[in-house]
Amino acid sequence: MAKICPLFSGSQGNSYYISSAGNGILIDAGRSAKQIENALAANQIDIDTIRAIFVTHEHTDHIQGLRVFSSRHKIKVYASYDTMHTLEQMGVVNEKVDGNEIDSRGVAIDGMLIKPFATSHDCIGSVGYTVEMSNGVKVALATDTGIITDEIRRAITGCSAVILESNHDIGMLMNGAYPYQLKRRILSDCGHLSNDACSKLLPELVESGATRFILAHLSRDNNIPMIAENSALYELAQCGMKKNRDFTLMVAPPETCGESVII
Numbered sequence: 084m085a086k087i088c089p090l091f092s093g094s095q096g097n098s099y100y101i102s103s104a105g106n107g108i109l110i111d112a113g114r115s116a117k118q119i120e121n122a123l124a125a126n127q128i129d130i131d132t133i134r135a136i137f138v139t140h141e142h143t144d145h146i147q148g149l150r151v152f153s154s155r156h157k158i159k160v161y162a163s164y165d166t167m168h169t170l171e172q173m174g175v176v177n178e179k180v181d182g183n184e185i186d187s188r189g190v191a192i193d194g195m196l197i198k199p200f201a202t203s204h205d206c207i208g209s210v211g212y213t214v215e216m217s218n219g220v221k222v223a224l225a226t227d228t229g230i231i232t233d234e235i236r237r238a239i240t241g242c243s244a245v246i247l248e249s250n251h252d253i254g255m256l257m258n259g260a261y262p263y264q265l266k267r268r269i270l271s272d273c274g275h276l277s278n279d280a281c282s283k284l285l286p287e288l289v290e291s292g293a294t295r296f297i298l299a300h301l302s303r304d305n306n307i308p309m310i311a312e313n314s315a316l317y318e319l320a321q322c323g324m325k326k327n328r329d330f331t332l333m334v335a336p337p338e339t340c341g342e343s344v345i346i
């Protein structure tokens with residue numbers, strides 16, 4: 084059994100708890116340490132079960148509480164070589180004390196094998212992660228990526244549960260109030276994944292064994308949870324796949340803590 088709890092998701096902050104058999108990890112710590120502690124408590128998650136924090140990249144919405152939370156609870160931090168270097172320069176992580184670089188071979192921690200894969204984002208060394216439990220259940224997280232690269236597709240294919248970015252509705256973004264340059268950045272290959280791009284990937288993930296989806300990192304300004312969900316359900320229905328029969332689907336709420344998904 085594995086448990087996935089989206090503590091925070093979206094441009095205001097990201098943090099996910101993933102656990103199996105009493106051992107867990109956090110992916111990202113993008114709210115204040117206090118907010119993360121409160122979210123864990125609200126979900127009856129014991130902080131002592133967190134064996135490590137894995138960081139996807141150095142943008143504030145992924146590391147805001149990292150320094151305080153990791154040092155207060157003495158939890159090791161893992162990130163790609165480039166991200167770790169940046170975090171060290173930013174003074175967020177003291178690499179010699181609590182920082183660990185992770186490469187494509189991954190790292191095994193208390194019955195979980197965590198492996199990074201490169202994402203296509205506007206910073207060097209950004210990654211997503213797969214977490215494989217000792218019973219074979221595999222969970223993937225892929226957010227903050229402008230496109231689904233072959234590497235991402237390979238990494239998340241075959242996972243039972245996938246946390247996938249569904250950042251924006253293209254029409255809302257194009258017609259919204261963001262400055263032109265920001266719109267271009269979000270829409271670029273190194274930006275964020277649209278509802279359309281996310282939705283189009285889901286049927287093949289179901290065919291490869293995925294049964295749980297969490298749509299994540301929704302834009303507060305350029306998306307609405309119901310639009311993201313309907314877009315995903317439409318594409319899945321086109322392939323004859325039905326919610327709660329072939330898969331479950333949850334939208335990680337942008338402002339509050341999401342429900343846990345058990346697999």
Ligand SMILES: [Zn+2]
Nearest residue numbers: 140142204227
């Ligand atoms: Zn980012």
Ligand SMILES: [Zn+2]
Nearest residue numbers: 094142144227
């Ligand atoms: Zn982000």
